[in-house]
Structure formats: C-alpha cells, structure tokens
Amino acid sequence: MSTSFLIKAVTVVAIGLSSLGFSGLTQADDGKKYRWRLAETWGPNFPIFGEATKNMAKMVKEMSNGRLTIRIDSSNKHKSPLGIFDFVKTGQYQMGHSGSYYWKGKNFNTLFFTTVPFGMTAPEQYAWFYHGGGMELMQKVYSQYGILSFPGGNTGNQMGGWFKKEINSVEDLKGLKMRIPGFAGEVLARLGAKPTNIPAGELYTALERNTIDALEWVGPSLDLRMGFHKIAPYYYTGWHEPAAELQFMVNEKAYNSLPKDLQKILTVAMKAAAYDMYAQSYHESAMNLATLAKDYPNVKMRSFPKPVMNAILATNETLLKEFAAKDKMTAEILKSLSDYQQKARAWTNLSDRAYLDNFDSKVSVAAQ
Amino acid sequence: MSTSFLIKAVTVVAIGLSSLGFSGLTQADDGKKYRWRLAETWGPNFPIFGEATKNMAKMVKEMSNGRLTIRIDSSNKHKSPLGIFDFVKTGQYQMGHSGSYYWKGKNFNTLFFTTVPFGMTAPEQYAWFYHGGGMELMQKVYSQYGILSFPGGNTGNQMGGWFKKEINSVEDLKGLKMRIPGFAGEVLARLGAKPTNIPAGELYTALERNTIDALEWVGPSLDLRMGFHKIAPYYYTGWHEPAAELQFMVNEKAYNSLPKDLQKILTVAMKAAAYDMYAQSYHESAMNLATLAKDYPNVKMRSFPKPVMNAILATNETLLKEFAAKDKMTAEILKSLSDYQQKARAWTNLSDRAYLDNFDSKVSVAAQ
Structure with missing residues (x-):
C-alpha cells in the first residue's frame, strides 16, 4: 500500500465531513460493500447472452467503484438452468x-414478456416496455413473487428454423417432427406437426439421424456454431419470436x-x-x-408460402383468444400488446418498411 | 440536520478507513463535487431531444449521488444553437x-455520424457504432479538436416531408422550392429542385404562402405540433435521414x-x-x-414513385463518390459505412423485412 493512497483516503474523510453540512454528499453511501450473486440460465462463456450479464456486472462495478x-x-x-426464478424468489441469489x-408453468402470464408469435419487432417492443405500459404490466405479474423483472437483452428477430425438406403447403406440416418448444410448438401442433423439445447438446445428432425433421434455434448469431447448415439445407425466416427479450430478475428485498x-x-x-445486447445480436447475425x-452457398433461404403463413397466423390468433378468455390478466396483457402493436406497426410500415422498399430487391444494397 | 444523519456520516468514515487496506473502496471518489454545464442546440422544453439531455443528467446525478x-x-x-461545437472545444461548456x-463546415467528415441518405436504419447503425468500428472512426475525426463524441439519441426514420402537390415524376422535382437543408438538399438540387433552409418559426407561414412548395421536418413525433398537415396534404415516406442520431459531446480535458x-x-x-430516445421517438411517432x-383522414401518405426514388438514389451515389475521391478520411468512413450496411442490410432483409412481409398489407396488423 502506497502512502499517497493513504493520503488520498484522509482527504476523502476531511472533505466528506466538511461538506456534509450543506450537501449530503454521502447520504446514499452507507459505506457498505454489497457482494451479490447472479444465477444465469446459460452455460459458462455462452456467447451474447452470457456477455450481457458480464457487461451489466462490469458497468455496475465500475460505476459504483466496487461498492x-x-x-x-x-x-x-x-446446476439448475431453469431454477433461476426460484433462486431469485427465495433470495438464494439476489x-x-x-x-x-x-x-x-408457474404463472402463464410471464409468457408474454419475452415475445409473442406475430408480435412486435424489437424497436416496437422497447417502445411498449418503456412508454406503452409494458414495464408496469410485467411488474404486476412479478410483484406477487417479490421479484423485480427487467428487459435483459434482445436477440432480434429469430429465424423460423432449419428444415431438411422444403415446406410447400400446410399439408407438409402434418407429422413434421420439429424441435420447437413453448407456445409456437402448440400453434404448429394444432396444424398437425409433432413439436418436441430436445437439449441443445443432442440437437445436431437428432437432426442428422432424422429423429427430427426440423428445428429452430435462434438465428445466424448463434446457429452457425451448432453446424445445422451442414445437414439441413433450408433456412426459413421467422414468425414465432420476432423480438425475444431476455430477462434480468432482482429479488425485491435485496433491491430495497x-x-x-x-x-x-x-x-x-x-x-x-439489454439495449447493448440487441446491438450485439444484430452485429453477430449480420x-x-x-x-x-x-x-455455404447451397443453403437456401426461404419464407413459408403465404397459405402456410396465413394458416399459422390464424391458428395463433385462435390460441391467443382462448387464453384471453380464461384469465383476466391474460386478457389485459394481450389487449395492451395488441393495441400497441397496431399503432407501432403502422409507424414501422410507414417508416422502416417503406424505406426498405425503396431498394429494388431484398438483396443487400450499400450506400455507394 | 438530524443526528441520524451525522451518525451515518461517522459510520461512513469508520468503514471507509477500515476497508481501505484491502479494497480501495474510495479510490475513485476524490471527495470533490463536479458541477458541469451542458449547452444544447434546442430551445427550452424541446420535446424528445431536450428530454434526452434531462434524462442523461438525471441518471448521472442519481447514480453519482450528486457528485x-x-x-x-x-x-x-x-443564444448560439450552432455554437455548441465551439463551446465544447474551448471548454466554455464541458x-x-x-x-x-x-x-x-468545420470538418466535412462529421457529416457521416448522424445519418446518410439511403444509409442504415437505427438498429443497423447502432450495431455499426458499437461493433462495426463506428465509434472509433468518429473519435478519429473529433480527437483533433479535443472533443469526445457519443451517440445522443435516435429520431428513427425521418419522413420525406410535406408536399402541397403530388410528385409523379422526376420532372416534378424541377424548380420545386423545398426546405431541405444539408446533404439531401444538394442531392435534390442536382435533380433541379431549389432547396432552401428556413428557421423553424417561419416554416408554417412559408408553406402557407407558397414561399416554399414542400418541406421536411422530422416525422410524426415532432411534425404534428407544427401544423403542416393542415396546409400540405401529401406526406411522403423517407429516404434522406433513415436514422438520425443526435450527439453528446464532452470536452476531453474535462472528461479526463x-x-x-x-x-x-x-x-x-x-x-x-441515446437508446432511450430511440424508444421514445418510436413511441411518439406511433x-x-x-x-x-x-x-386528419384526408392527409395522403405516399412513397415517391420508383423512377423518382431511383434517380435520387443514383444522384446520391454519384455525390458520395465525388466526396470519397476528394479526401482519404471521407473514403475510409464511406467504405466502412458501405461495407457494414451491405452485411447488416442482408440480415435486416432476412429478418425484420421478411417478417413484416408475412402480413398481407402495409396496414397495421395486431396480434389478435
């Protein structure tokens, strides 16, 4: 320990005391150091998602000067990727x-704060969270568990997935064995597909050995390292997770x-x-x-044909209406999402979508 | 001053000293209070833009506990809306x-860090700033002035403007008196238009009395309060400022x-x-x-016909090439923008653009 360091410390004390009379300089600094722990769903060194937590923790440490x-x-x-909710609820992790x-499975209404099939794009959804009542609704759902929930980073628009065979009609969905968990899987099941969930580590082999015919993962940002492009030639554009927003949770008592x-x-x-992760996801995808x-020039990028897309869209709407009929809070959240999306989408169509249509093809166009 | 407050102060001192030996708790807190001043281009209570500076200052005050x-x-x-650069350069304002x-006018290359006609959308541009070398290029331009430059909030895609008459052909641009300053004005001038700049306060009257035939301002977020929709029935979609990013500047010595x-x-x-302002702009526009x-159902939303758009696009590319030929740094910046946009746009087209095309019309579609 250098002497200059000690001198600085003494200066701090002197100035701290003399300034207290008029300014309350240190009123929020209780002199304590807080050592918190965060549990994440992801494995160690998980790209992008794991970088978001490190980025957050680094900012906190540097801004608080280690407090x-x-x-x-x-x-x-x-050892519990899906135990995070309980860890934070009980305070085992702050x-x-x-x-x-x-x-x-704990509360159905938590579903709507990540993304919804045919829902908002990332900029639309951030506007909803921060200006359209999204944060308030999310807190209404989480407050009963003593948990504060915050946006935790957006993946951007997720791809529809890797398919071994082309999808030309709604018929082609019948019997299709696809790894697609959650709500989107339920939608496809109603159209005759056989959705399954398979752990990440077994996905490649399952696809290679035809245990499944198709799978969705994230998008170019994270898919390439999985190798799916080597065994499934069709890469379909997305509909089911237009703007998946991860989540930071904080134990309310710890926060207080x-x-x-x-x-x-x-x-x-x-x-x-959270915003940073959206920018990074965009970059990595590009x-x-x-x-x-x-x-891999032989990989074929496709969108589902209009009749297929319309069948999925209609089934999705039927499902959402069933959910809304069952639960008041679900109805309130879906109404908020739907009303906001209608207005935000009108703006998206008039701004970015009309702008992108200035360029003759969907192939990239550079400034010069 | 309450006694509990004094007790807390003493606690701070005690813990502060005892913890110094191993942690350097207060090493970055020099006990000083920094009282900075920021000069903004905008008038008082300017919506959105002015809220971005207040938002920033409030976060700083609360996070630093008033330090x-x-x-x-x-x-x-x-009294000097366009004197901000010099204020910060000289240190008159931090x-x-x-x-x-x-x-x-001071350095031509500063032009490219706001937006470029036919350039990137906001998510593409944030990816470029933070992951594609944009921040580094911006600093290269600003460092010679002792200024640090940072993104300062995005307006989102700006509208092409309010027109009294419809634009049906390139011919219709000839002689068109339009308030459109800067680079975009130069592009239109080459196609025969007569671009002018007019102070904000005089715009409505100029348009009403036919001193000008058209004008661009920002977009729905800020245009409505100007009243243009009452006197110019055509509202055209944008091409010239696809993602205008405002700017925070910091005097480098003050920062250090x-x-x-x-x-x-x-x-x-x-x-x-900056990110927050993008979300707010999106919300206000929607x-x-x-x-x-x-x-105002009689306002007609239009995009310029393809031949007009293509003529503007080609002229824009010619102009950019001329600039790049004149200056090495310009060429370096334009190459970076162009290369990055090509990759980012390919992703935008495959993700958000393909997704938006799932919906049959450009009219808004809600989740249910």
Missing part, C-alpha cells in the same frame, strides 16, 4: 438472467436494501446491457449471415 | 447536445479530470439516454401517427 459487485454463476455452477417465458444511488446504478446498467452465404 | 451534476442551458440561454452533421467512476457513470448514462390518421 456493488455481482458474481455470475453459470449453469455448470448452480439476481438472475433468463427468459420470462420459461416461467409459464441497497442505497438509492446503487439502485439507480443497477437499473441503468441492466437497461444499457457477420455470421455473411459467412454463411460465402462458405 | 456530478450537469446544468442544461438551452438555446434561449446561450458538454454539448446537438447533431454531428451540423459541423460539416473526472475520477474513473464518474467517467463510467457519464458514459453509461449518455449511452442509455401515437402521433394514430392521431393524424384519426383526426
């Missing part, structure tokens, strides 16, 4: 990083125990890390798509 | 909030004088405030567009 530090435990450590739609300035540092860091197009 | 406060001077106070393209934790608090607050459609 609040957050240790990140990946799934190899806590924080979690996961996806809200994983908790639909923080001084006001650390609360603010934490919330701003989570918000910035770069990996370019690699895919260059190294 | 760094930023007073905002609007143009009514400093910070500024403006638009990088306003400084093209801050303790490390306050530097981080400042940069994270600027970043979050809400105001809905109002416009409801209260």
